[in-house]
Amino acid sequence: MRVFFSKSILFIAVKHLLGLYHTSHHDISSILDLASFYKKSIMETPSEHFSDLMGKIIVLAFFENSTRTRTSFDLAARKLGASTVNFTASASSIQKGETMLDTIATLEAMQVDAFIVRHKDSGAPHTIAKHSRKTIINAGDGTHEHPTQALLDMLTLQETFGKLNGLKILILGDILHSRVARSNIFGLQKMGAEVSVCAPTTLLPTAINAFGVKVYHDLNRAVSEVDAVIVLRIQLERESGGYIPSINEYSSFYALTEEKLSERNGKLVVLHPGPINREIELSGIIADETCEKAPSQSKILNQVTNGIAVRMSVLKHLL
The missing domain is CATH 3.40.50.1370 (Aspartate/ornithine carbamoyltransferase)
Structure with a gap:
């Protein structure tokens, strides 16, 4: 054909x-x-x-x-x-x-x-x-x-919401070292989405303001104000590199868990480029959750x- x-x-x-x-x-x-x-x-x-x-x-x-x-x-x-x-x-x-x-x-x-x-x-x-x-x-x-990771993320979001223009998308995790974050910021902004990021200061580019994104450090607040979140893999070598005090401390503040969604009204759509470090940047329950009645909905396999x-x-x- x-x-x-x-x-x-x-x-x-x-x-x-x-x-x-x-x-x-x-x-x-x-x-x-x-x-x-x-x-x-x-x-x-x-x-x-x-x-x-x-x-x-x-x-x-x-x-x-x-x-x-x-x-x-x-x-x-x-x-x-x-x-x-x-x-x-x-x-x-x-x-x-x-x-x-x-x-x-x-x-x-x-x-x-x-x-x-x-x-x-x-x-x-x-x-x-x-x-x-x-x-x-x-x-x-x-x-x-x-670029193709960001394009497939955009297709997934477009299928889910019927549009990209006007969506509020959060990128969560190691923004500093992430090629996925950069391509998504560039692509989503061109399609009319409002992009924000959430990470510890040590995992943000020093010139993050030049990207035109809103910056959060409080994940509970961030997830209450967006339509979807793209969770990034935390590279385990960042601990030895001094970017984070420990994996456990990073997870306590920045892992997306059911508890972090407790104050949110409505469903949060969750994406992840893979591979996933379960229970480090994302709980297994949220990663696998596809139930319409749940507080989150995973689109990870749809991305693939x-x-x-x-x-x-x-x-x-x-x-």
Whole structure:
């Protein structure tokens, strides 16, 4: 099956997706619209595949470990008829001293069509894009951005509330080191949402005011004033790095628990990019809660499903 949309719907001015900071409202809307179409098709006929990218070869160039993002992109490409090549830095010539750019140039010479890049260093996909003639998609770079994670979060919120404009969204946790937080702030604000953050001062960027977000330090107050919360994984090495006194102390103030929702009126929609540290940043009950009558409603597995549809849409737009 091949999907046809008018060029006005599918047009994106650039051939890369490096972040949402420079991605327009129009392009985000276009990606989400096509993702909704793919999501509907996937849910109605899980075995359905499309031929939109038949003959394309996509390299999953992961210089950093990943489970969800790598698998999701792999499935998305295959759903569209493309072939994928899984590249892992630990099993490559990089271990022999080859540079990242030499590795990309070598793979590019094999006539591939796109690189999906995950890297521990901020800016690595941008560097590759400057030297490559192929499409580059950022699958997460350092503490910089993770655009497709934010796009799937936005699709999940849009499905839940029927809109993004006017929503009040809280991002909770390690904002300082989170590429997910940055992409969500940039993307949600462009779509008209009001974004706030909640974290200890040591886990906030020093220039947080430049992001145009409201800052909370009291989680009980924060959750009483928003429509949804995106809970971030607390990286356990932050304790040894001196960013927090201890994991237990962090959890006592900033873990999202049933008690923290006791004063809230109405349901709180909960998202998490995964993997979850249960009982550290989020209670297991809230993580698993899908009951309509509960004080919270988890959309975490919906995010995983939406990741495939969003990444299908991104690939279709760019290739």
